[in-house]
Amino acid sequence: MKPIKAGLLGIGTVGAGTFNVLQRNQDDIRRRAGRGIEIAMVAARNVERAARIVGGQCRVVADPFKVVDDPEIDIVVELIGGYELPYELVMRAIANGKHVVTANKALLALHGNEIFAAAQEKGVMVAFEAAVAGGVPIIKALREGLTANRIESVAGIINGTTNFILSEMREKGLDFATVLKQAQELGYAEADPTFDIEGVDAAHKLTIMSAIAFGIPVQFDKAYVEGISKLQAVDIRYAEQLGYRIKLLGIARRATVDGVEGIELRVHPTLIPAARLIANVEGAMNAVLVQADAVGSTLYYGKGAGAEPTASAVIADLVDVTRLATVDPYCRVPHLAFQPGEMVDLPILPMAEITSSYYLRVYVNDQLGVMADLTRILADAGISIDAVLQKEPGGQARTDIIIITHQTREKNVDAAIAKIEQLETVVGTVTRIRLESLS
Amino acid sequence: MKPIKAGLLGIGTVGAGTFNVLQRNQDDIRRRAGRGIEIAMVAARNVERAARIVGGQCRVVADPFKVVDDPEIDIVVELIGGYELPYELVMRAIANGKHVVTANKALLALHGNEIFAAAQEKGVMVAFEAAVAGGVPIIKALREGLTANRIESVAGIINGTTNFILSEMREKGLDFATVLKQAQELGYAEADPTFDIEGVDAAHKLTIMSAIAFGIPVQFDKAYVEGISKLQAVDIRYAEQLGYRIKLLGIARRATVDGVEGIELRVHPTLIPAARLIANVEGAMNAVLVQADAVGSTLYYGKGAGAEPTASAVIADLVDVTRLATVDPYCRVPHLAFQPGEMVDLPILPMAEITSSYYLRVYVNDQLGVMADLTRILADAGISIDAVLQKEPGGQARTDIIIITHQTREKNVDAAIAKIEQLETVVGTVTRIRLESLS
Numbered sequence: 001m002k003p004i005k006a007g008l009l010g011i012g013t014v015g016a017g018t019f020n021v022l023q024r025n026q027d028d029i030r031r032r033a034g035r036g037i038e039i040a041m042v043a044a045r046n047v048e049r050a051a052r053i054v055g056g057q058c059r060v061v062a063d064p065f066k067v068v069d070d071p072e073i074d075i076v077v078e079l080i081g082g083y084e085l086p087y088e089l090v091m092r093a094i095a096n097g098k099h100v101v102t103a104n105k106a107l108l109a110l111h112g113n114e115i116f117a118a119a120q121e122k123g124v125m126v127a128f129e130a131a132v133a134g135g136v137p138i139i140k141a142l143r144e145g146l147t148a149n150r151i152e153s154v155a156g157i158i159n160g161t162t163n164f165i166l167s168e169m170r171e172k173g174l175d176f177a178t179v180l181k182q183a184q185e186l187g188y189a190e191a192d193p194t195f196d197i198e199g200v201d202a203a204h205k206l207t208i209m210s211a212i213a214f215g216i217p218v219q220f221d222k223a224y225v226e227g228i229s230k231l232q233a234v235d236i237r238y239a240e241q242l243g244y245r246i247k248l249l250g251i252a253r254r255a256t257v258d259g260v261e262g263i264e265l266r267v268h269p270t271l272i273p274a275a276r277l278i279a280n281v282e283g284a285m286n287a288v289l290v291q292a293d294a295v296g297s298t299l300y301y302g303k304g305a306g307a308e309p310t311a312s313a314v315i316a317d318l319v320d321v322t323r324l325a326t327v328d329p330y331c332r333v334p335h336l337a338f339q340p341g342e343m344v345d346l347p348i349l350p351m352a353e354i355t356s357s358y359y360l361r362v363y364v365n366d367q368l369g370v371m372a373d374l375t376r377i378l379a380d381a382g383i384s385i386d387a388v389l390q391k392e393p394g395g396q397a398r399t400d401i402i403i404i405t406h407q408t409r410e411k412n413v414d415a416a417i418a419k420i421e422q423l424e425t426v427v428g429t430v431t432r433i434r435l436e437s438l439s
Numbered sequence: 440m441k442p443i444k445a446g447l448l449g450i451g452t453v454g455a456g457t458f459n460v461l462q463r464n465q466d467d468i469r470r471r472a473g474r475g476i477e478i479a480m481v482a483a484r485n486v487e488r489a490a491r492i493v494g495g496q497c498r499v500v501a502d503p504f505k506v507v508d509d510p511e512i513d514i515v516v517e518l519i520g521g522y523e524l525p526y527e528l529v530m531r532a533i534a535n536g537k538h539v540v541t542a543n544k545a546l547l548a549l550h551g552n553e554i555f556a557a558a559q560e561k562g563v564m565v566a567f568e569a570a571v572a573g574g575v576p577i578i579k580a581l582r583e584g585l586t587a588n589r590i591e592s593v594a595g596i597i598n599g600t601t602n603f604i605l606s607e608m609r610e611k612g613l614d615f616a617t618v619l620k621q622a623q624e625l626g627y628a629e630a631d632p633t634f635d636i637e638g639v640d641a642a643h644k645l646t647i648m649s650a651i652a653f654g655i656p657v658q659f660d661k662a663y664v665e666g667i668s669k670l671q672a673v674d675i676r677y678a679e680q681l682g683y684r685i686k687l688l689g690i691a692r693r694a695t696v697d698g699v700e701g702i703e704l705r706v707h708p709t710l711i712p713a714a715r716l717i718a719n720v721e722g723a724m725n726a727v728l729v730q731a732d733a734v735g736s737t738l739y740y741g742k743g744a745g746a747e748p749t750a751s752a753v754i755a756d757l758v759d760v761t762r763l764a765t766v767d768p769y770c771r772v773p774h775l776a777f778q779p780g781e782m783v784d785l786p787i788l789p790m791a792e793i794t795s796s797y798y799l800r801v802y803v804n805d806q807l808g809v810m811a812d813l814t815r816i817l818a819d820a821g822i823s824i825d826a827v828l829q830k831e832p833g834g835q836a837r838t839d840i841i842i843i844t845h846q847t848r849e850k851n852v853d854a855a856i857a858k859i860e861q862l863e864t865v866v867g868t869v870t871r872i873r874l875e876s877l878s
Contacts, residue, residue, distance in 0.1 A: 021587050021733045031654065031781035032586045034769060129584075135734035137584025144583075145568075145576025147471045148460050148754030215470065277740060280716060294460045295574035295741060295751035301716060302737035312734035315587030327766045330473060342470035 003036030004322045006101075007067035009043050009089055010079040011050045014103055014130070017307030018077065018314045019054060033319045043067045068093045075321055077314060078102040087111050094118045094126070099325060101317040103130035103310055109204035112211065112218035116335040123329045127317035132205040133158055133286040135309030136302040137316065142212045142290065143337040149292035151213040153253035155438060158205040160284035160304045161196035162228050162248040164188045166269075167282040170240065175233045188284055198227035199248060199267040206250030209288070210265055213252060214346060215338035219265075222348035226268035235361060235431060238402050242389055244271040244359075245279040246433065255349060262349040271359050271404075271435040278438065289438060352411035357386065360403045360413075361431040362420060370425040374401065377423075381416040383408045398427060404435060442475030443761045445540075446506035448482050448528055449518040450489045453542055453569070456746030457516065457753045458493060472758045482506045507532045514760055516753060517541040526550050533557045533565070538764060540756040542569035542749055548643035551650065551657035555774040562768045566756035571644040572597055572725040574748030575741040576755065581651045581729065582776040588731035590652040592692035594877060597644040599723035599743045600635035601667050601687040603627045605708075606721040609679065614672045627723055637666035638687060638706040645689030648727070649704055652691060653785060654777035658704075661787035665707035674800060674870060677841050681828055683710040683798075684718040685872065694788060701788040710798050710843075710874035717877065728877060791850035796825065799842045799852075800870040801859060809864040813840065816862075820855040822847045837866060843874060 008015050019039055022029065030036045039057070043064035044050035050060045061067065068076055068089050076093040078100060080086050086107045091114075093100050100119070102108070108115065108128055119126045129139045133156065142151070157163050161183065168179040180197065183189035195201045207220040228248050239246050249270040255262055272279040277299055281287040286304030291297050303309035324332045334340060364370045371390070378385060389402040405413070417430045447454050458478055461468065469475045478496070482503035483489035489499045500506065507515055507528050515532040517539060519525050525546045530553075532539050539558070541547070547554065547567055558565045568578045572595065581590070596602050600622065607618040619636065622628035634640045646659040667687050678685050688709040694701055711718040716738055720726040725743030730736050742748035763771045773779060803809045810829070817824060828841040844852070856869045 017733075025587060025589055025732070028589055028654075029586060031777045032773070034773070034778045136737055137580050140579060140584050141576050144759065145579050145755055146751065147468060147758040148464060148751040150464055150467055215467075277716060277719060280719060292751070293464070294456075294747040294754075296748055298575055298739070298741035300737070300739060303735050308733040309735055312585065312587045312731070315733075316584055319586040320583065323770050323772065324766075327770050331762050331766050331770075333762065334471070334473070338470045339473045 001035045003038040004074050004325065005038050005040040005072055006075040006077050006318060007041040007043070007070060007073040008039055008077045008079060009064045009067055011042050011044045011053055012079065013307045014310045014314065015079045016053050017311035018079070021308055021311045021315055029315065029319065033322045035322055037318050037322055041067050041070060041073060064089055065092065068098070069096060073098060074325065075099045075101060075318060077318070078104055081106070083107055083110055090115055090126070091118060094122050094124055097122055097124060099124045099321045100126045101314055101321060102126065102128050103314060105131040105201070105204040105208060109207040109218055109220040112208065119335065120340050125321050125324065125332060126335055127321055128208070129317050130310050130313035132208055133288055133300070134302065134304040134306065135312040136286055136288070136300050136304065137313070138209070138288045138300045139212065141300055142209060144333055146290065146292055146295060149294045152291045152293060153251065154209050154213050154288060154290050155249050155251045155278070155436065156206065156209070156286070156288035157247050157278065157281050158250050158286055158288065158304060159196055159202040159248060160286060161189045161193065162202070163281065164284040165197070166228060166246060166248065169233055170236050170245065173233060173237070176229060176231055197229050199225045202248060202250045203267045206252055206265065206267055210252035210263060212337040214254065214263055215336065215343050216263060216346050217343060219348055222265060224266040224268065224351045228269050231269050232431070235359070235433060238361065238389060238400070239271050239359065242387060242402070242404060243274050244435065245274050246271055247279065249436065251436065255355060257349060257353045262347045264354045265348045266351065266354065269433050271433055272438055276438050352414065354410045355407055356410060357407050357435040357437065358405045358413050359433040359435050360405065360417070362401045362403070363427045364399060364401055365425050365427060366397055366399050370423070371401070373423050373425065374403065374420060377416050377419045378403070378405070381412045383412055383416055440474045442477040443513050443764065444477050444479040444511055445514040445516050445757060446480040446482070446509060446512040447478055447516045447518060448503045448506055450481050450483045450492055451518065452746045453749045453753065454518045455492050456750035457518070460747055460750045460754055468754065468758065472761045474761055476757050476761055480506050480509060480512060503528055504531065507537070508535060512537060513764065514538045514540060514757060516757070517543055520545070522546055522549055529554055530557060533561050533563055536561055536563060538563045538760045539565045540753055540760060541565065541567050542753055544570040544640070544643040544647060548646040548657055548659040551647065558774065559779050564760050564763065564771060565774055566760055567647070568756050569749050569752035571647055572727055572739070573741065573743040573745065574751040575725060575727070575739050575743065576752070577648070577727045577739045578651065580737070580739055581648060583772055585729065585731055585734060588733045591730045591732060592690065593648050593652050593727060593729050594688050594690045594717070594875065595645065595648070595725070595727035596686050596717065596720050597689050597725055597727065597743060598635055598641040598687060599725060600628045600632065601641070602720065603723040604636070605667060605685060605687065608672055609675050609684065612672060612676070615668060615670055636668050638664045641687060641689045642706045645691055645704065645706055649691035649702060651776040653693065653702055654775065654782050655702060655785050656782060658787055661704060663705040663707065663790045667708050670708050671870070674798070674872060677800065677828060677839070678710050678798065681826060681841070681843060682713050683874065684713050685710055686718065688875065690875065694794060696788060696792045701786040703793045704787045705790065705793065708872050710872055711877055715877050791853065793849045794846055795849060796846050796874040796876065797844045797852050798872040798874050799844065799856070801840045801842070802866045803838060803840055804864050804866060805836055805838045809862070810840065812862050812864065813842065813859060816855050816858045817842070817844065820851045822851055822855055
């Protein structure tokens, strides 16, 4: 059987990794796929650089539309990044009847619904294992491995940059700005790190997972997104003293509020009990914890970024597409796990309605009676206390009081914090970090 | 589209779990699979008990061959266990042109090559996600998620009973016999626990994973199998003092010995650095660590046994078979990851030729010069020492010396141990436990 022909759009880090792994392991890949996979064409802005990477093995063009329109190309591999040009290219590839493999989480989180609908109509596949957690086959696990289950929640460390920063902050006791600078020097953070550190990248990935887990459309605009740039070293220390680690988690979870079923969809720093496996995922590694009714908890761990880990996922998709390219679309795995027409429209819950436990740090003048005020305000809001850590002032007049609450509705905590901040004994604002036991 | 019809052979723990999860989540499963999955027939020794479980939802028969021969049945789900009857049933189901889903690791580890060849010839699928690590989709990950990679090694905690026993021994400082008894009372160990505690069950699962990872035939008879029944509490304590945990690992790894490529295939108690994620997998949980050239390390964690976790894997297979039942066999994923005709026959290495680090405990009369003897014997055998722990005799005349070696060939260690045991200062035999850094 002749090799299937793929065209690469972009040959940066992931593109070059994909090209190299396909070359190096071509024999193993062919023996698995039953057919060779050939990169027949590459589009790159810098044609000379691209030509050096592929070393005369395939055509190199500057215009990506030439790849998308080429009748020889069976699969278009989109590795450009960003929303606009990739959107045009992917939609045109689909219109041309080509299958698409992409690592572009932003594209899918924003335009996934249209893209998958167009692909469905044309009978082509859009595969995107590389869009979430790099080389970890989490899309396959959620979409095919757990088909027996009603999935209850997905909670993931899905951004390596922020996990690296949080690990360094904890291990070395450094503050956010210092570690970010080091991470940039080491190449773990980009020159403009906003998308990573503000949680946007994690929210893109979470949005994609939520659609597959629950059979809902992608709706990035409804995700709550809070990054780690305001996280203070002192809270990481207190959390540790209380037996917790702070991780940037993406959480998607079924919840029923006042009798109405909905989905929590949120990215934010989160305290996790240090004994949990996922709390011990350090450095730039990724991990996703899935809770489902039949299987219970499963966890998937590995490198979430980098040339070859991401290439691993891109090529796994290429093999899947190669196998299923000629079959009736009905026999393929649906893009978002559920058959088109079988999606549901569960509402994404507003943050005020989510349920969580909370870590609250209140900076107070060391006055008698403040504890009584705090506990009264919390009790009035219907919030019960799990643990309190009161720091000795150590000669200073002011001190931190840390309170861990039991589970409660976020709006109750909002209301309690507003009241606490009005107390005369309280200095400045209350620091609030959500806490998940993940049990 | 009419539901696909499955027949269950056996409705014990896993069979009942499969029936119940299929009933409970039938709507979600149909929305994913695009077609209902119906248990149309059940074979069980105790027909009355089976009839109570299925509550009149399907036919119940005593003779499993009635299911296998029934023209209405599309998929036979083999959940009987053991080798002989299931072998006959599975081969007859295949001969009848039926797809097979099985959770039977023993059957596949021993007869997999014949079964897969027969299925290939008949153009039917034999799916077996549930045979390894229960609900964790590790077969899918190895076979489909990592197709881009040259897999270097697989190392797994793949027997929940032994992991539960080892966790309890470490946490409570108890000896093996005491914990085994408790495990039996709690239902974590069977009345006859031999297959679990002697490593046979883990070796079955490892054998299956090795075939998929490396594209070799299943060859259980060549696996090295050592259980945990001789493991002493004192070694768990010493290991902990040195920063290690002891786990029963199944290890399959590529290795080159004297220029010849082969596969290490071995199950035995193993020291692992306590900082590794897999070292922190406690209780009856399973985890598999895969090292591969492109993706690096990935880890898959979850419940390895139990009614519903195993049912989760059985049903995932049913969905896969339902999707692909009507397609050209060439478009399906090959049973052992590589296309038939593309398997290789790498030799399984004899244990003497494996490479590992070692934990050695030598019980000695507390005499001057014994350390010098030990280090001389190891140096003569070309074994270098990584760490030594010498226990204070605490008033007793005798003491333990613990030595951690660097990596070496097992036969060198065998030779050194034989010499050490001949020393007059050494009491009894040397305790030897393999050590893997898994870095």
